[in-house]
Amino acid sequence: MRDPDSFLAAAADLLGQRGFTRDPELMDAWLTDWRGRYTGRALALASPASTAEVSALMRLCARHRVPIVPQGGNSGMSGGATPDDSGQALVLSLRRMDAIRTIDRDARQAVCEAGVVLQTLHEAAAAERLRFPLTLGGKGSATVGGLIATNAGGTQVLRHGTMRAQVLGLEGVLADGSVFDTLTPLKKDNRGFDLKQLLIGSEGTLGVITAATLRLLPEIGGRVVLWAGLNSISDARRLLLHCEARAGGEMEGFEVIPAHSLAAVLDHLPDARSPLAGDHRWHALIELVGGPGEADRLPALAESLLGQAFEAGLVEDATIAANEAQAEQFWLLRDSISPAERAIGPAMQHDISVPVDRMAAFVEHAVPEVEARFSGTRAVAFGHLGDGNVHFHVLAPQGAPRGEWEDGEGKAISSFVHDLVTDWGGSISAEHGIGQMKRDELERLGDPVAMAMMRSVKQALDPQGLLNPGKLVALAPGASSN
Known part of the structure; x- marks a missing residue:
């Protein structure tokens, strides 16, 4: 300095x-x-x-x-x-830059500054009878700029894609202070590289995102939320395929929850109840959504889906949310898994993906592998099965000291999990980014050609290495830095 x-x-x-x-x-x-x-x-x-x-x-x-x-x-x-x-x-x-500059109802677009909170965007879109098709548990604090910088996912990726798919235009400031402005969206633009894509998912290492043009969708006409009890995650995979074949574009979410995670949430939330009476090794949370004029067919579709699933032996028990309040209660159980686990004790959290068709088999392979190698641990996987992305958490043995365990055995566990994921052709970061937590692991396991390309881009756009140093990717060896 x-x-x-x-x-x-x-x-x-x-x-x-x-x-x-x-x-x-x-x-x-x-x-x-x-x-x-x-x-x-x-x-x-x-x-x-x-x-x-x-x-x-x-x-x-x-x-x-x-x-x-x-x-x-x-x-x-x-x-x-x-x-x-x-x-x-x-x-x-970027918290003070919190203006929604415009919402164009006809074009179904919003121009938002980086500090706009996701829930605020949801409410503003709803006032115009529109919706923004990305949500997650932290919607009350996550901001548009952060969501873009990490290419966030959430529970609607199955139908609508990650944050990258929602960004039509972008405004950002580069390391030298120059302003990159592509806020005006073009359906077709063949003038070379799509440069906004460099900033999406770059975690603030290539520029500071200041605003974005985001796509909006028509408001939903209605939704139906289902909860099913299953014997295995393989059955969940088969149920997913069953629902995709019969519900098509109406299926907006498909989440899997193991029995251990549900029990942790029920202990954590004093007024929570399990949607089903019996015990099941796995649970699936399914959401069907219809546009205006299409909602009337959803209850019959849900009944048909479950009836055929029972006949095929895919589910052990199931229920359909009776009203919107109960639907929100079902989603609250899913969204409360991480805080419920945090209350239990230390854990190593892994946000991983493998090819969608292999995820169930990966979980069935990886859980016993981890638990056998690291005595006293408990491995749980939950999340977005339809996206090939689960949150693979390894809970510490009872009584393990918080902080000390993560820095010791926890690091060895993460390396082992990341090795397994890589062997299965997957990614060590599906939606949470690399940050500083996984930078060394990315360097260890990433494709050398891809890593060299990333370093070259970093060198070109941030030659002094001033933007978010120590995160995602370092400058090439021998390059300038601060």
Whole structure:
């Protein structure tokens, strides 16, 4: 860093009292990640209010060689928005840039600034009888910019795709302060590379996302939510294929939940009840959605799906949510798995994917492999079976000290799980990003050609290595850095 006093004075003058602080109490909440795994220090907290301010701040940082850690809702799962412990980096929060600039009902598009909270976008779209087709458990804190930077997934990917599929246009600021603006969406554009795709999923290492044009869909006419008890995850896979063949485009979600995870949630939520009376080794949560004018056929479709599934021996028991309140209760059980497990004790969480048709077999293979190798652990897999993505968590032995266990045996467990995933042709990060948590593992297991290409892009767009250092990918060996 060059002349920190001069930088701090210039940044404070640029952003004003609301946009710049070094107050430890105001900064503290933004220096630890959501999971509590990483805590860093920062030179200051910057909260610009416009793209112009972001641009001017980035030019200032480039001139003084100040590292920048972009941050949205600070709800990431891989430590991607937490600074290191050097205290040299500037945390750049986009929370003040929270305007929904426009919603075009006819075009079914919204232009949102990076700090717009996902739930706020849902509510604004609903007011226009539209919807944004991506949701997740952290919708009350996750921001548009963070969702784009990590290419977030969620529970509707099966039908609508990841965040990448929702982005029609993008605005971002590059390391030198220049503004990249492709907010105007074009259905066809063959002028070379689709450059916005470089920033989507780049975790703030190539530029700071400031706004996006997002696609919206017509509001739903209605939905039906089903809960089924099953004997195995292989039966869940067969049930998925059964539903895909008969429900087609109406099936918007298909989640699997093992008995252990459901029991943890029921213990964690005092008023929660299991949707089914008996015990089942696995559960499936299925959502069918119809557009305006199509909702009337959903109950009959759900009844038919379940009737045929019983006849085929795919389900042991099942129920259909009687109303919207019960449907929300079913989803609350699914969305509460992570906090329920966190209350039990330490765990190593893995966000992995393998080819969709192999996921059930992978889980049946990997769970006993992990539990046999690491005595006293419990492996559980839950999540988006239809996307080939599950959250593969390994719970620590009873009484394992939090922090110490993760840094010891936990690291060996993650390496073992990642090796298994790689052997099965999968990915060690399906929707949570790499951040700092999995950077070394990506380097160890990633394709050398792909890693070299990523480093080359990083070198071209951030030659000083100032953007989110220590995350996702490092500069090529021998390249410039701060």
